[in-house]
Amino acid sequence: DTGVSQDPRHKITKRGQNVTFRCDPISEHNRLYWYRQTLGQGPEFLTYFQNEAQLEKSRLLSDRFSAERPKGSFSTLEIQRTEQGDSAMYLCASSLGELTNEQFFGPGTRLTVL
Amino acid sequence: AQSVTQLGSHVSVSEGALVLLRCNYSSSVPPYLFWYVQYPNQGLQLLLKYTSAATLVKGINGFEAEFKKSETSFHLTKPSAHMSDAAEYFCAVRDTGRRALTFGSGTRLQVQP
Numbered sequence: 001d002t003g004v005s006q007d008p009r010h011k012i013t014k015r016g017q018n019v020t021f022r023c024d025p026i027s028e029h030n031r032l033y034w035y036r037q038t039l040g041q042g043p044e045f046l047t048y049f050q051n052e053a054q055l056e057k058s059r060l061l062s063d064r065f066s067a068e069r070p071k072g073s074f075s076t077l078e079i080q081r082t083e084q085g086d087s088a089m090y091l092c093a094s095s096l097g098e099l100t101n102e103q104f105f106g107p108g109t110r111l112t113v114l
Numbered sequence: 115a116q117s118v119t120q121l122g123s124h125v126s127v128s129e130g131a132l133v134l135l136r137c138n139y140s141s142s143v144p145p146y147l148f149w150y151v152q153y154p155n156q157g158l159q160l161l162l163k164y165t166s167a168a169t170l171v172k173g174i175n176g177f178e179a180e181f182k183k184s185e186t187s188f189h190l191t192k193p194s195a196h197m198s199d200a201a202e203y204f205c206a207v208r209d210t211g212r213r214a215l216t217f218g219s220g221t222r223l224q225v226q227p
Contacts, residue, residue, distance in 0.1 A: 004157070031213065033213070033214065033215075035215075040123075040219070040220070041219055041220070042118075042204050042206075042217030042218050042219050042220050043158070043204070043215075043217050044217070045214035045215065045216070048213050048214060050213075055213070056212075056213065056214065058214075091157060091158070093158075095213075101146070101208060101213060102148075102160060102163060103160075103215060104160070105150075105157035105158040105159070106157050107155075107156055107157045108156075108157050110155075
């Protein structure tokens with residue numbers, strides 16, 4: 001399978017714990033995105049990388065959230081001191097650096113904070 | 115900031131009937147426009163995209179969308195619904211100069227036998 005992969009697919013944690021999600025983009029894609037999707041809503045942009053550089057962050061990305069893409073390949077999204085409001089589907093997408101910037105999405109990681 | 119409005123959070127059609135899902139965007143400058151489909155517990159799959167090459171865009175699974183600048187709309191249609199079309203559909207826009215997509219809140223399509 002050469003699509004975007006995400007791990008884990010599901011994560012249940014207790015409030016206050018830290019969690020980390022991983023995204024592996026399509027291999028030749030230099031751009032990587034994180035989105036958050038809550039129930040009944042469309043995805044909301046969190047952050048964007050071009051290679052290893054984090055070029056844009058949404059106001060949704062509070063201080064408890066940090067994302068990295070250390071070698072310009074896979075990326076991790078960490079949430080510290082989770083809150084119940086963090087419960088959502090976290091989607092990763094990747095794209096080539098071309099005009100339309102078509103983004104290919106992974107299956108997502110569903111986070112439940114108890 | 116760019117916004118996307120999808121009229122109708124739920125649409126129900128009979129199998130074989132026309133599907134029409136509405137999307138309006140707010141930008142005065144034609145952006146890049148996309149329709150994605152999401153099946154339960156899955157990520158988003160691109161149906162089609164508008165990139166200014168043609169106002170009528172054909173996508174996968176028999177879907178198409180027409181870009182109308184005067185109406186700032188990009189409605190999704192399919193002549194004949196199939197049971198397998200039941201899913202959530204999202205319209206998204208990307209402004210030139212930005213990389214992030216802005217999504218609408220989605221329309222859940224039900225197809226009745």
